[in-house]
Amino acid sequence: MPKLSDRVGTFTDSVIRRMTRISDACGAINLSQGFPDYDPPREMLDALAKVAYEGPHQYAVTFGAQNFREALAKKAGRTLGRVIDPDREIVVTCGGTEAMMCAVMTVCNPGDKILVFSPFYENYGADAILSGADPIYVPLVPPEYDFDLNLVEDGFRRGAKAIIVCNPSNPCGKVFSREELTAIGELALRYDAFIITDEVYEHLVYAPYTHVAAASLPGLFDHVITCNSLSKTYAVTGWRLGYVIAPEEVAEAAKKVHDFLTVGAPAPLQEAAVVGLNFPESYYEELRALYTDKRDHFLAGLDSIGLKHNVPRGTYFVMVDISDFLALPAFKGMTDLEFCEWMIKNIGVAAVPGSSFFREEVNDLIRLHFAREKETLDEVIVRLGKMTALLNGQGS
Numbered sequence: 048m049p050k051l052s053d054r055v056g057t058f059t060d061s062v063i064r065r066m067t068r069i070s071d072a073c074g075a076i077n078l079s080q081g082f083p084d085y086d087p088p089r090e091m092l093d094a095l096a097k098v099a100y101e102g103p104h105q106y107a108v109t110f111g112a113q114n115f116r117e118a119l120a121k122k123a124g125r126t127l128g129r130v131i132d133p134d135r136e137i138v139v140t141c142g143g144t145e146a147m148m149c150a151v152m153t154v155c156n157p158g159d160k161i162l163v164f165s166p167f168y169e170n171y172g173a174d175a176i177l178s179g180a181d182p183i184y185v186p187l188v189p190p191e192y193d194f195d196l197n198l199v200e201d202g203f204r205r206g207a208k209a210i211i212v213c214n215p216s217n218p219c220g221k222v223f224s225r226e227e228l229t230a231i232g233e234l235a236l237r238y239d240a241f242i243i244t245d246e247v248y249e250h251l252v253y254a255p256y257t258h259v260a261a262a263s264l265p266g267l268f269d270h271v272i273t274c275n276s277l278s279k280t281y282a283v284t285g286w287r288l289g290y291v292i293a294p295e296e297v298a299e300a301a302k303k304v305h306d307f308l309t310v311g312a313p314a315p316l317q318e319a320a321v322v323g324l325n326f327p328e329s330y331y332e333e334l335r336a337l338y339t340d341k342r343d344h345f346l347a348g349l350d351s352i353g354l355k356h357n358v359p360r361g362t363y364f365v366m367v368d369i370s371d372f373l374a375l376p377a378f379k380g381m382t383d384l385e386f387c388e389w390m391i392k393n394i395g396v397a398a399v400p401g402s403s404f405f406r407e408e409v410n411d412l413i414r415l416h417f418a419r420e421k422e423t424l425d426e427v428i429v430r431l432g433k434m435t436a437l438l439n440g441q442g443s
């Protein structure tokens with residue numbers, strides 16, 4: 048067979064999405080890939096039903112349907128504290144996934160360096176590789192997931208074109224503070240670099256923490272490429288609607304990348320989603336309350352069976368410590384990936400091995416998400432309870 052490109056040999060398929068496939072095959076409860084098990088808002092479904100007969104069904108404008116961009120500009124303008132030009136500063140993409148790929152391809156030449164915090168959402172590695180960029184990793188140090196600003200500056204000094212900031216952060220639930228973002232921003236200005244933010248969980252931030260968009264900070268808009276998505280905010284991960292917000296010159300370049308990557312996001316779904324973008328602030332307050340409740344409920348369940356975990360300040364993910372299990376003779380020498388496979392087959396719960404998020408050697412963490420109905424989360428706790436019984440010598 049003829050040889051494939053070198054680049055496809057440098058990364059694996061997504062571990063997260065692989066765990067979903069194994070979970071589905073085994074009929075486990077899937078807390079690996081983050082998506083909700085309940086429907087999108089009724090108003091959006093009604094709009095979708097109407098669109099089925101009334102259209103549009105053909106290509107939208109490549110960088111997004113006019114009414115969709117206008118609604119996005121209005122919503123994002125509230126967060127960013129400025130008027131966003133729907134024609135010049137927005138590119139609608141196929142999910143946040145394409146938004147990130149598009150942003151990295153727009154700013155990086157092959158061989159350029161890009162700063163990435165570790166742990167990181169696994170797509171960023173592939174975004175860098177497919178753009179030919181070399182990541183420089185900066186550790187986020189538990190338990191607060193703080194970082195050393197000197198390491199960020201060092202990366203910029205070495206010529207990094209951009210830094211990726213996932214805020215709130217998947218998988219560790221870190222919410223970047225205004226001070227942290229301001230400090231990163233000062234460096235981006237001093238070294239003339241971009242901040243590429245992934246803000247798909249902007250509405251899942253738990254009190255007393257609040258979301259600060261880097262692009263809203265004074266003087267930073269021209270250096271920030273904001274990537275976002277409707278996937279999590281409206282429970283529509285399958286609709287594949289995302290967007291980039293950037294200053295005009297960057298957005299114009301990103302439009303070209305996007306045009307040749309995918310032409311455009313699905314026209315009927317953009318049309319149906321406009322109603323969601325126009326929801327009042329109360330929708331987002333209710334969403335936050337819903338997920339605060341789920342988070343507290345799930346974490347209390349983990350506590351009740353003695354599983355150690357972090358307390359996420361944002362997102363719907365929690366990192367669980369499996370080091371006590373790996374110390375048991377039955378699990379000795381297991382990787383976290385093997386542990387997750389064992390969990391799916393023997394406990395009936397799917398998680399993601401922590402190693403897929405870290406640059407550093409990490410083998411004792413797994414990630415679970417809690418975007419599930421409470422009854423499902425309760426069943427997960429019952430199943431995981433059988434696992435923790437092993438620690439007390441009660442399991443088989």
Ligand SMILES: Cc1ncc(COP(=O)(O)O)c(C=O)c1O
Binds near residue numbers: 145168
């Ligand atoms: C941090 C982060 N960014 C982007 C995405 C992808 O979002 P989308 O479904 O819009 O492509 C995810 C999905 O899990 C995510 O966790």
